Amino acid sequence: MNDPLTAFPGYSLRRAAHASSSELANRLAAIGLRQSDASVLMLIGANPSATASALGRHLAIQRANMVPLLKRLEDAGLIERAPIDGKSQGLALTEAGQDRLAQARQTIESFEEELFLRIPAEHREHLLPALEAIWR
Amino acid sequence: MNDPLTAFPGYSLRRAAHASSSELANRLAAIGLRQSDASVLMLIGANPSATASALGRHLAIQRANMVPLLKRLEDAGLIERAPIDGKSQGLALTEAGQDRLAQARQTIESFEEELFLRIPAEHREHLLPALEAIWR
């Protein structure tokens, strides 16, 4: 079939992101996490007592959309909130959260490594800088 | 903020795809199209009398999800269907569809060019092959 789309980097970008994203989502589902859950766990793990707003800003997740996400993690006993002042709350991992994060990290790291290795060697080192130029 | 995610190609891939995708969606919305609409128009334009199933296979859109998409395009008077045999139908652009496709093509091509130019020169030629290695 004649295909005018695959020559476009933007189109290929979407297809590649979708493919890799759904693969990772599958693997994370095996430990009961979504990608956004895992991202938030990773970020809280690296930044204890960060606020929901700050995490959202950094992950490009709207404040409003953080609410059900954090509620899910809290209901699952993975995170807990501690008031910082009257309006902000610091987020931290519970012990269960740290365990789950370890699993998530393992899942993500091996996934990312496989992904990286699928790229022909001569292009590998160019991918990340090229992508960052697009969204940073 | 300490960020363990941006070093991952997969994460950066999702962020870049989301950024570029929503930008393109905005521009296409100005001519009344979604990205999937535009993709389908492009593909029909390059492959007259292709079937819905064939398009879907090529674009990685499930047969079932092509239905509302094609209905939208047909209701907008952009495509028409001609029975090939008892169960297949060939899709073709109407005149309005060809006009709209021309606009879409213009929009997409200038978008893709801008996108391409945002990538530092030394990485540009590596992006497409790297992406294709991921999803092809």
Added chain:
DNA sequence: AGCGATTGTAGTTGATCATAACAATCCCCG
């Protein structure tokens, strides 16, 4: 003639994102 595969369709579900609105609180400047 018949059986497996394909096609189009309908309906439902879930995930992700965007947006608007609101009350409570914070922070800074006059």
Added chain:
DNA sequence: CGGGGATTGTTATGATCAACTACAATCGCT
């Protein structure tokens, strides 16, 4: 110190995209 603009968490709602199941009709091949 007081007040106004900004920030925070939250509720609610809608749009988009994508996955799944199921079904009837038809095709293609043996």
